[in-house]
Amino acid sequence: MSTVTTKDGVEIFYKDWGKGQPIVFSHGWPLSADDWDAQLLFFLGKGYRVIAHDRRGHGRSSQVGDGHDMDHYADDLAAVTGQLELQNAIHVGHSTGGGEVVRYLARHGENRVAKAAIISAVPPLMVRTDANPGGLPKEVFDDFQAQLATNRSEFYRAVAAGPFYNYNRPGAKPSEAIIQNWWRQGMMGGAKAHYDGIFRAGFRIPGVYGRLQERGARPHMGPGSRDQPCFSASLTSRAGQLSPAGMTRTFTPPPTSVCEATSSSAIATVRSVSGFQASVRSRSPGNTCH
Numbered sequence: 001m002s003t004v005t006t007k008d009g010v011e012i013f014y015k016d017w018g019k020g021q022p023i024v025f026s027h028g029w030p031l032s033a034d035d036w037d038a039q040l041l042f043f044l045g046k047g048y049r050v051i052a053h054d055r056r057g058h059g060r061s062s063q064v065g066d067g068h069d070m071d072h073y074a075d076d077l078a079a080v081t082g083q084l085e086l087q088n089a090i091h092v093g094h095s096t097g098g099g100e101v102v103r104y105l106a107r108h109g110e111n112r113v114a115k116a117a118i119i120s121a122v123p124p125l126m127v128r129t130d131a132n133p134g135g136l137p138k139e140v141f142d143d144f145q146a147q148l149a150t151n152r153s154e155f156y157r158a159v160a161a162g163p164f165y166n167y168n169r170p171g172a173k174p175s176e177a178i179i180q181n182w183w184r185q186g187m188m189g190g191a192k193a194h195y196d197g198i199f200r201a202g203f204r205i206p207g208v209y210g211r212l213q214e215r216g217a218r219p220h221m222g223p224g225s226r227d228q229p230c231f232s233a234s235l236t237s238r239a240g241q242l243s244p245a246g247m248t249r250t251f252t253p254p255p256t257s258v259c260e261a262t263s264s265s266a267i268a269t270v271r272s273v274s275g276f277q278a279s280v281r282s283r284s285p286g287n288t289c290h
Contacts, residue, residue, distance in 0.1 A: 001060060004083040008067065012076050013060035014053035014084075018044045021114070022086045025052040026077065028095025028120075030156070030194040031185040032059025039092075053080050055100070057193020059185065068196035074103040081112055091116040096197060098122060127199070141199040148195055156186040 003011045015033050023043055025036040033052035040050040054061040056076055057068055077100060081089065089112055093101030098121020105116060128135035147155040160182035162168040167179075186194070 003061075004079050006056075006076050006079045008072075010056050010062045010064050010067065010076065012053055012056060012062075012080060014051060014080050015040065016049070016051050016084060018047075018049045020047045020049045022049040022051055022084075022089040024077075024081065024086065024089050024091045025050070026091070026093040026097030026100045027052065027055065027058070028097050029197050030058060030189050031182070032188060034059070034181075034185055035094075051080070051084065051086070053077070054189075055097075055193075057197075058189040060188070063190030063193065065192050068193045069200055070099055070103040071107065073100040074107045077101075077104045078108045086112055088112075088114045090114055092119065093117075093121060094119045096122055138199075144198045145195055148191065148198065152191055152194070153183070153187060156183050160186075 001013055002016060003013050005011055013033070017040060025039060027033060027035045032054045036052045040052060044050050055073060057063055091101045091104070091113055093099070098118040101116055101118060105113065125132045126135055127141065128137050157179070160179040161174060164182065165178060166172055167174040
């Protein structure tokens with residue numbers, strides 16, 4: 001397996017296929033680089049070099065007990081891009097991976113980066129506070145952690161079969177293969193990393209988006225209107241404030257084909273950022289979403 005060892009001794013697994021301008025993909029909670037396989041194959045076939053890593057505590061990377069926060073995630077991403085000597089890279093982050101990319105840009109700068117696409121990412125602050133009245137109550141995150149600690153396998157099955165792919169919406173047609181693949185990726189990772197990531201790492205990123213503004217960075221934001229885990233009106237508003245006109249696009253996939261639509265929407269987002277002009281079919285290779 002291809003790995004890089006971070007400064008604190010954590011082995012980070014990564015996939016690195018092809019040659020050309022690099023596109024680097026950062027996955028969401030609690031998944032792995034495998035969740036990007038459809039996009040990796042698509043852009044590999046279009047002449048890009050594609051890279052995706054397993055976040056610490058996820059997938060095939062070391063199941064360490066600490067460091068499950070955005071600073072470490074960003075530093076781990078920097079270790080991967082540094083070892084591979086990537087230049088002029090396009091970074092794509094989904095969900096927690098979107099926060100990771102934002103933190104990477106804010107913490108390590110843009111010298112190696114050409115552009116960035118942030119898809120259905122965690123907002124600057126997801127929990128409800130006096131300053132963020134539109135957020136979710138902390139009890140929601142407490143309940144997620146309690147379910148994970150009680151029966152992680154059952155919890156992951158319920159997430160994949162319900163809100164993650166909008167399979168709990170009228171007219172949806174659940175795919176057992178897609179549900180099982182999500183569950184498989186989740187169970188590959190470490191319980192401690194996933195437990196911490198529910199709140200400390202994945203759902204609160206104070207100040208990070210503001211630091212992008214200070215740097216003048218303008219990532220392409222792509223929230224999904226039916227993204228139950230991460231979408232909110234406040235996220236769309238904040239994304240719009242951070243992106244120039246025309247750089248925020250909200251996707252509305254139909255519930256009857258949410259996985260194919262989400263996969264195609266992710267490809268469309270990266271295409272618009274990369275400048276790649278070839279047409280994209282409504283169904284991208286494979287069914288893996290995000």
